[in-house]
Amino acid sequence: MPRGRPPKFDEEQVLDTAAALFKRDGYDGIGVAELCQETGMAMQSLYHRFGDKAGLYREALERFGQTANDPQVQALEQSDDALAGVQAFVRQWKRHIGASRDGGCLFTQAMSRSDRSDPQAPDAVARAYTGRLRRTLTATLRRAIEAGQLKRDTDPAVLADALLTSAFGVAVIGRGGMPGSMIEHTIAAALAMLDQAKA
Amino acid sequence: MPRGRPPKFDEEQVLDTAAALFKRDGYDGIGVAELCQETGMAMQSLYHRFGDKAGLYREALERFGQTANDPQVQALEQSDDALAGVQAFVRQWKRHIGASRDGGCLFTQAMSRSDRSDPQAPDAVARAYTGRLRRTLTATLRRAIEAGQLKRDTDPAVLADALLTSAFGVAVIGRGGMPGSMIEHTIAAALAMLDQAKA
DNA sequence: CGAATAATAGAATGATCACTCAATAAATCA
DNA sequence: TGATTTATTGAGTGATCATTCTATTATTCG
Numbered sequence: 536m537p538r539g540r541p542p543k544f545d546e547e548q549v550l551d552t553a554a555a556l557f558k559r560d561g562y563d564g565i566g567v568a569e570l571c572q573e574t575g576m577a578m579q580s581l582y583h584r585f586g587d588k589a590g591l592y593r594e595a596l597e598r599f600g601q602t603a604n605d606p607q608v609q610a611l612e613q614s615d616d617a618l619a620g621v622q623a624f625v626r627q628w629k630r631h632i633g634a635s636r637d638g639g640c641l642f643t644q645a646m647s648r649s650d651r652s653d654p655q656a657p658d659a660v661a662r663a664y665t666g667r668l669r670r671t672l673t674a675t676l677r678r679a680i681e682a683g684q685l686k687r688d689t690d691p692a693v694l695a696d697a698l699l700t701s702a703f704g705v706a707v708i709g710r711g712g713m714p715g716s717m718i719e720h721t722i723a724a725a726l727a728m729l730d731q732a733k734a
Numbered sequence: 735m736p737r738g739r740p741p742k743f744d745e746e747q748v749l750d751t752a753a754a755l756f757k758r759d760g761y762d763g764i765g766v767a768e769l770c771q772e773t774g775m776a777m778q779s780l781y782h783r784f785g786d787k788a789g790l791y792r793e794a795l796e797r798f799g800q801t802a803n804d805p806q807v808q809a810l811e812q813s814d815d816a817l818a819g820v821q822a823f824v825r826q827w828k829r830h831i832g833a834s835r836d837g838g839c840l841f842t843q844a845m846s847r848s849d850r851s852d853p854q855a856p857d858a859v860a861r862a863y864t865g866r867l868r869r870t871l872t873a874t875l876r877r878a879i880e881a882g883q884l885k886r887d888t889d890p891a892v893l894a895d896a897l898l899t900s901a902f903g904v905a906v907i908g909r910g911g912m913p914g915s916m917i918e919h920t921i922a923a924a925l926a927m928l929d930q931a932k933a
Numbered sequence: 934c935g936a937a938t939a940a941t942a943g944a945a946t947g948a949t950c951a952c953t954c955a956a957t958a959a960a961t962c963a
Numbered sequence: 964t965g966a967t968t969t970a971t972t973g974a975g976t977g978a979t980c981a982t983t984c985t986a987t988t989a990t991t992c993g
Contacts, residue, residue, distance in 0.1 A: 541940080646911070
């Protein structure tokens with residue numbers, strides 16, 4: 536049992552809320568006061584636990600990776616049918632990353648950000664997580680090739696990178712208020728790409 | 735001849751510089767003072783000419799569209815060989831939008847931005863310009879189909895949206911410090927998509 | 934119960950920043 | 964030349980914001 540006064544906040548919930556707020560308003564678009572208000576965390580506690588605003592952002596990014604990215608990575612890894620796994624990954628783009636203007640992807644936002652004060656910026660976290668997804672996607676495609684689902688001369692790295700880049704693009708479209716048909720068309724083209732590579 | 739004291743600044747140059755700075759640092763990442771310093775424009779003149787910081791941003795976005803987007807739109811429109819025009823468009827992604835961390839695309843940044851104070855935010859400009867590129871790209875692909883360069887059953891809207899979404903993704907990758915090979919792979923896959931659609 | 938520990942509350946604080954004010958300089962037109 | 968128009972200069976202002984200070988409350992261990 537821990538000593539001292541028990542915390543009023545649930546750490547995971549704080550990070551989920553913070554991630555959502557950062558995603559909606561951007562790093563500079565939301566203040567620490569409002570973050571405290573919305574998360575229910577006292578300001579002192581925030582500084583005690585996370586150091587500063589940038590620290591909270593970094594941990595919120597990590598949490599976002601765990602809640603938003605890990606399931607996808609694991610679904611790909613654990614898919615019995617590798618090709619079907621990749622197809623499912625593509626099909627959920629609309630719901631998952633292109634949903635609404637409030638939505639989008641905290642990673643693409645983090646990578647678009649530029650913090651001159653901190654060269655080793657928090658986008659390193661975003662890079663780490665997208666890098667992991669990239670490796671998993673490549674490995675899953677390689678698995679589909681070895682299983683004879685895709686043509687032997689398919690380059691899994693090319694296909695994986697093209698798909699992941701499209702996913703980034705979908706996030707931008709979703710956030711930027713471009714027509715929703717763009718997302719559907721992108722998904723259709725990505726699935727067609729996979730079909731073309733079929734053995 | 736204009737009345738009054740002649741301005742020290744060149745308006746187009748001011749907008750080009752401002753666009754570059756906004757692209758590098760983001761809207762919140764750079765202050766009006768530094769914008770004046772770098773553009774050589776007096777602060778009073780800036781407020782007289784552009785109203786406020788957001789006004790400068792909006793006009794810088796427009797200028798960016800004219801210098802960065804118009805050439806591509808026109809190259810597509812004026813291409814004798816429609817398919818070759820689209821291929822050239824894709825091939826220049828690496829140089830043009832995925833160049834460096836300072837680079838990227840001001841439009842994708844603008845669309846990722848969220849300004850709660852201004853619901854009709856400046857990203858409307860970005861949407862307008864990317865929308866124009868989207869229409870042109872679709873029209874050029876339709877031209878390639880009608881010229882018999884692409885299969886009759888090709889959907890130009892699907893292909894155009896998939897390509898444009900990839901372009902957005904390339905901008906994110908370039909900014910986010912992901913491996914350069916991702917860009918090359920994406921370009922390769924986009925060109926392969928076009929090859930698959932060949933008649 | 935008393936000491937120690939950890940969290941909360943609410944008000945400062947110091948810096949930054951968008952924006953403005955007052956005065957001046959350089960040009961054109963009558 | 965003098966009036967008018969426009970741009971520059973440089974300091975100032977009020978607001979916002981991240982961060983900290985001081986004091987208080989709630990809990991566990993001896």
